[in-house]
Amino acid sequence: MSISIIVAVAENNAIGKDNDLLWHISDDLKRFKKITSGHKIIMGKNTFLSLPVRPLPNRTSIVITDKPSDNYEGCIMAYSIEDAIAKCEKDEECFIIGGGSVYRQFLPFADKLYLTKVDRTYEADIFFPAISEEEWELIEKEDHIDHQNNSLHFSFLTYIRKKS
Numbered sequence: 266m267s268i269s270i271i272v273a274v275a276e277n278n279a280i281g282k283d284n285d286l287l288w289h290i291s292d293d294l295k296r297f298k299k300i301t302s303g304h305k306i307i308m309g310k311n312t313f314l315s316l317p318v319r320p321l322p323n324r325t326s327i328v329i330t331d332k333p334s335d336n337y338e339g340c341i342m343a344y345s346i347e348d349a350i351a352k353c354e355k356d357e358e359c360f361i362i363g364g365g366s367v368y369r370q371f372l373p374f375a376d377k378l379y380l381t382k383v384d385r386t387y388e389a390d391i392f393f394p395a396i397s398e399e400e401w402e403l404i405e406k407e408d409h410i411d412h413q414n415n416s417l418h419f420s421f422l423t424y425i426r427k428k429s
């Protein structure tokens with residue numbers, strides 16, 4: 266099994282505020298859907314509750330919580346990082362889709378990062394950890410401009426963990 270993180274981060278590593286996203290970039294949402302469809306997606310409870318459609322269609326949602334009383338229809342519940350990993354199949358690519366606390370806990374175990382870098386700083390209350398170039402190798406970079414969003418520049422970056 267491999268663990269991939271998919272995340273959209275601002276220049277200052279901001280990813281969320283008031284349990285919501287910081288921007289709406291249509292091409293990024295389309296890419297997220299394309300990459301994650303048909304796979305298991307692992308998320309923290311706050312991220313699950315922030316989604317406009319719950320659970321996201323065409324994917325199997327694994328939601329992590331400390332509270333065994335929380336049970337969300339159509340989702341697999343997990344009670345720790347290890348429990349979430351155990352609920353993925355051996356030969357599949359599982360996607361970690363947030364939020365901040367779950368990204369931080371999974372980053373040491375991740376094999377691949379699909380990172381959308383938004384070239385602007387945002388005020389936020391949730392941040393993604395800094396990526397070390399000693400640990401991660403950039404294998405793909407695609408630059409884009411969102412003309413519907415004040416000519417917002419963003420890039421799709423794909424990293425794989427360097428072999429130690």
Ligand SMILES: NC(=O)c1ccc[n+]([C@@H]2O[C@H](COP(=O)([O-])OP(=O)(O)OC[C@H]3O[C@@H](n4cnc5c(N)ncnc54)[C@H](OP(=O)(O)O)[C@@H]3O)[C@@H](O)[C@H]2O)c1
Pocket residue numbers: 271272273274279280281282283284285286308309310311312313315329330331332335343344345346362363364365366367368370391
């Ligand atoms: N920019 C992006 O790509 C992106 C993607 C996703 C989310 N976000 C943003 O991120 C923010 C949410 O992040 P967040 O850090 O507040 O919340 P989160 O990581 O989504 O969820 C946190 C909750 O998950 C549960 N949890 C996490 N680790 C656990 C563990 N090891 N064992 C048991 N339960 C665990 C706990 O739920 P209980 O309290 O029930 O125990 C915890 O309160 C939002 O603003 C969202 O919009 C951004």
